[in-house]
Amino acid sequence: MENLEGSNQIRANIIQIILNSSNSQFMLSAIASKLGQFFQVDACLIFCHNVDSFNPTRIGLWHEQQLPMPNEDRLVPFLSKLAADRASKKQLIIVNDRQQHLGDLLVQQFGDISAKAWLGIVTHFQGKANGLVLLFKSQPHQWTSSEQEILIDVSESMAIAISQIQLQQQAKTRTRYQKLLNHLGRAISQNSDVNSLFQLTVSEIGKALEVDRSFILMLKYKDPRMTQRNSLKCLKANVQLPCYWSSTTKNSVIVDNYSFNLSDSSLCQKALSKAPESLAITEHALFPDLPQESLPDFLRPNNSSALLMMPLMGNLSNDGRSGLVLGFIVLQYNKSRLWLTEELDLVNWIGFQISTAIIHHQTLNQVQSLVEERTAQLKWSLDVQAKLSEKMRQQIEQLRQLNELKDDFLSSMSHELKTPLTSMKMAIKMLRQAQLPEPMREKYLNILEQEWNREYSLIKDLLTLQKVESGEFTVHPQELNLNQIAQELAQAFNQKWQPDKGLTLETNFADSSLILYTDAESLQHIFNELLLNAGKYSDPDTTLHLGIAPQVAAKSKQITITLSNYGAGIAAEELPYIFDKFRRGQGVTDRAVPGTGLGLALVKYLVDHLNGAIDVKSEKTDDPGVFLTTFMVTLPQFQSA
Numbered sequence: 001m002e003n004l005e006g007s008n009q010i011r012a013n014i015i016q017i018i019l020n021s022s023n024s025q026f027m028l029s030a031i032a033s034k035l036g037q038f039f040q041v042d043a044c045l046i047f048c049h050n051v052d053s054f055n056p057t058r059i060g061l062w063h064e065q066q067l068p069m070p071n072e073d074r075l076v077p078f079l080s081k082l083a084a085d086r087a088s089k090k091q092l093i094i095v096n097d098r099q100q101h102l103g104d105l106l107v108q109q110f111g112d113i114s115a116k117a118w119l120g121i122v123t124h125f126q127g128k129a130n131g132l133v134l135l136f137k138s139q140p141h142q143w144t145s146s147e148q149e150i151l152i153d154v155s156e157s158m159a160i161a162i163s164q165i166q167l168q169q170q171a172k173t174r175t176r177y178q179k180l181l182n183h184l185g186r187a188i189s190q191n192s193d194v195n196s197l198f199q200l201t202v203s204e205i206g207k208a209l210e211v212d213r214s215f216i217l218m219l220k221y222k223d224p225r226m227t228q229r230n231s232l233k234c235l236k237a238n239v240q241l242p243c244y245w246s247s248t249t250k251n252s253v254i255v256d257n258y259s260f261n262l263s264d265s266s267l268c269q270k271a272l273s274k275a276p277e278s279l280a281i282t283e284h285a286l287f288p289d290l291p292q293e294s295l296p297d298f299l300r301p302n303n304s305s306a307l308l309m310m311p312l313m314g315n316l317s318n319d320g321r322s323g324l325v326l327g328f329i330v331l332q333y334n335k336s337r338l339w340l341t342e343e344l345d346l347v348n349w350i351g352f353q354i355s356t357a358i359i360h361h362q363t364l365n366q367v368q369s370l371v372e373e374r375t376a377q378l379k380w381s382l383d384v385q386a387k388l389s390e391k392m393r394q395q396i397e398q399l400r401q402l403n404e405l406k407d408d409f410l411s412s413m414s415h416e417l418k419t420p421l422t423s424m425k426m427a428i429k430m431l432r433q434a435q436l437p438e439p440m441r442e443k444y445l446n447i448l449e450q451e452w453n454r455e456y457s458l459i460k461d462l463l464t465l466q467k468v469e470s471g472e473f474t475v476h477p478q479e480l481n482l483n484q485i486a487q488e489l490a491q492a493f494n495q496k497w498q499p500d501k502g503l504t505l506e507t508n509f510a511d512s513s514l515i516l517y518t519d520a521e522s523l524q525h526i527f528n529e530l531l532l533n534a535g536k537y538s539d540p541d542t543t544l545h546l547g548i549a550p551q552v553a554a555k556s557k558q559i560t561i562t563l564s565n566y567g568a569g570i571a572a573e574e575l576p577y578i579f580d581k582f583r584r585g586q587g588v589t590d591r592a593v594p595g596t597g598l599g600l601a602l603v604k605y606l607v608d609h610l611n612g613a614i615d616v617k618s619e620k621t622d623d624p625g626v627f628l629t630t631f632m633v634t635l636p637q638f639q640s641a
Contacts, residue, residue, distance in 0.1 A: 007153040010038050014157045024048075024165040028060025031161060035154070036062040039119075039135050039147060047132035048162045092148055093120035093134070117141035121151055123159035131162035177346055180208040188353055194361045195242060199252040201354055202245040205329070209343060212305070212334045215244035216312075216354075218327040219262065219272075235272075237262040244298065258296060265289050267309070268328070275311035275325045278344060282306050283336035306337035310347045312355040326358055420451035427451075475519035475609065477637075482514040482548050482559070485527070490546065493531050502541035505531070510549035516559055517637045522606045529599045530631055534565040539626065542566045551634070561633040569627020570618040578616055579604035611636050 013034045021027045028046050036044035046060035120134035133155065187200050198216050206214035222236040240259040245252040262268055267289050271279040285307035292300060308331040314323035329351050427444040430436065436444075490505045497503035516523070534544055547562040570578060581601040607614045612635040618627045 007150050010034065010150070010154050011157040013038075014154070014161050018161055018164050022168065024169050025060070027161070027165055029062060030060075031158070032060040032062035035133065035135065039151075041119075041135045042138045043136050045132075045134045045136075046158070046162070047134070048165055049131060092151065093118060093122075094143055094148070117143070119143045119147065119151060121155045123155050123162055125159040125163040130159060130166065133158055176208050177342075180204050180346075181349070184350060184353060188357050194358060195254070197354070197357055199243050199245075199254065201329070201350065202243055203252040205331070205347065205350060206245045206247065209331060209346070211247070211331045213244065213246045213330075213332040215330050216242060216327060217268070217330060218242060219325060220259075221324075235262065239265065239268055241299070246298070249298075253298070258299075260288070260290055260294070267307070271309040271311065271328055272325055276313050278311065278348065279307070279309040280339040280344065281308075282338055285332075287330070287332065301332070306333040306335070306339065307331070308339050308344075308347065310344075310351045312351050312358065314355065314359060326355060329354070420454050424448055424451045475522060477518050478520055480516050480518060480520055480523060482516050483509055485523070486546060486548060489527050489531060493535065493544075497535045501535070501538065503535060503538055503544060504542075505544045505546060508545060508547040510547075514548060514550065514559065516635065518610055518635060522610055523635075526603050526606055526633065529603045530563050530633075533599055534563055534629075534631075537629070538565040538567045556636055559635050561635070562630055564628060564630040566621065566626055566628055568625070569620075569629050570616070572618075575616065575618065579614070607633055607635070 014031055017027055017030045017034070021030065028048060032044040032046045035046075036042075043061070043063040045062075048060070117137040117140055118134060119136070120132060122129050123131040123133060133151070135151070183204055184201060187197060202214045202216055218240045220238045220240060222238070238259050239262050241255045243252050243254050262272070265288060267279070267285070267287050283306055285305055286301045287305075287307050288295060288299060288301070308329075310329040310331075312326040312328060314326050329347060331347070424447070427447040430444045431441060431448075486507050486509070490507050493503070493505040497505075531544075531546075538544060542565065544563065544565045547560075547564075549560050551558045551560050579600050581598060604614055612633060614634075615632045616630065617632075618629040620626075621628050
């Protein structure tokens with residue numbers, strides 16, 4: 001009767017704990033506490049384990065001194081073996097005096113415990129062992145038949161409690177797995193970014209399976225044609241690590257540019273040879289199996305661990321063989337671990353989904369590349385057509401300009417040739433008169449000489465321009481005294497233009513002695529043409545200014561020549577074309593300004609030939625209709641004497 005009341009009391013307590021608690025670890029510890037106090041022992045241990053389930057092992061411990069939970073690495077194997085030895089029998093484990101091995105093990109685990117008397121039983125539910133209950137005392141003790149009967153009677157309730165714990169754990173695990181599958185399924189269907197998908201996968205799968213580390217390895221083959229099984233030994237590939245997750249970092253981390261050769265890792269090669277099956281190692285698997293000094297800190301394995309490498313498979317080949325191995329999902333656990341069927345199926349499903357996403361991403365990239373290639377080809381074709389159209393438009397415009405130049409040239413040449421010839425004919429006719437006075441004879445001879453010089457200068461300009469354009473023009477550089485040249489030019493200019501138009505040329509030198517190393521003939525022609533042009537277009541009784549100054553550029557020395565005059569100026573729309581051949585300003589023919597339109601074009605050619613630059617600007621002054629026109633010539637190779 002006493003035994004029955006004791007059994008009923010402890011069973012009621014167990015049922016109450018089951019009903020009031022949803023935490024499996026708290027439930028085991030609470031039941032262990034009730035059992036320990038009821039049997040008046042020094043400690044009670046409940047071992048919850050079922051090798052046919054993917055529920056993790058659970059241990060509930062009660063001790064009157066409130067010892068911490070034990071380290072399961074060494075205790076679980078012993079308890080598993082103890083339960084397995086008696087799994088087929090519903091019998092008590094009775095130790096009336098200290099069992100040396102068990103006692104030593106517990107002393108190592110709990111320190112001060114000295115277990116000399118044990119009473120235990122393996123619990124069974126639906127014909128299968130599902131746990132172990134152990135009571136112990138620190139002093140030798142003879143277990144009474146009443147204690148034994150109560151423990152046997154209570155074992156059925158304990159089996160139900162342990163089964164309930166396993167069911168709760170199983171439900172939580174399945175819920176966690178289903179949540180993982182749903183989350184990844186949505187991410188795969190909505191996310192086209194493979195790297196983000198990798199990060200989510202390693203993080204979610206690591207948390208769901210409660211491993212210590214998870215990461216994805218991708219294989220980049222140097223010759224994908226050599227990926228058949230018969231050429232595995234010759235296979236060369238690079239193993240890349242895009243991201244990883246660990247239980248300590250909590251979040252997945254992107255890895256930049258870390259890789260190693262496939263041939264350096266025997267475990268990677270072994271996993272590749274087993275594909276499409278996974279490589280599952282329960283213990284003592286150090287991965288990556290590479291020299292420790294070559295590994296980054298986050299990738300160095302801490303100790304022996306369980307390892308799972310699930311291959312990511314590509315599409316089947318045309319001959320029905322397994323497809324290319326794209327990479328691996330890698331899971332690590334720092335303790336020994338049996339990879340259960342449910343876990344392998346889960347990881348395999350995830351691997352299939354990730355492989356599909358990778359193939360889909362690669363296909364999209366190929367299609368995108370093809371589209372981009374075709375788009376680029378079409379764009380190139382359109383660009384070529386546009387360029388051809390633009391070239392044709394330019395050629396038409398050039399033809400139009402050439403036609404205009406031809407008209408300008410014919411008009412200018414007609415004027416420049418016809419006028420001197422008319423003057424020469426008139427002078428010759430006058431010279432034929434026998435009674436012509438000597439002063440008149442001298443006058444007409446001067447006219448002949450002037451017009452001849454004019455025609456000679458025109459022909460010379462045409463020949464010089466032809467040489468420059470054809471590349472036959474050569475320069476002979478020498479040291480030239482610019483001050484002396486400018487003074488001579490000013491004197492000649494004033495003698496020519498002072499009597500006719502009242503023009504005066506003033507010079508301004510930044511240095512008393514300026515030496516320029518350049519071609520003398522070209523420089524002389526540039527000066528003469530600019531001064532002639534300035535004289536023709538200057539208003540009467542005005543002053544022209546010629547300035548010469550040295551400049552120090554970034555990497556060389558230069559000299560700047562400026563020539564300014566006051567006159568009608570150059571229209572803004574004409575400035576871009578002022579140096580074109582045979583181009584003359586508007587109204588110059590009407591104003592009877594002599595010229596062919598070759599002078600400034602030849603100046604531009606000569607300046608360019610001397611590696612210099614020329615520019616012009618024409619600005620309004622305060623006087624109505626009067627402009628200040630300035631030509632600026634910059635020449636290199638300036639030297640100061």
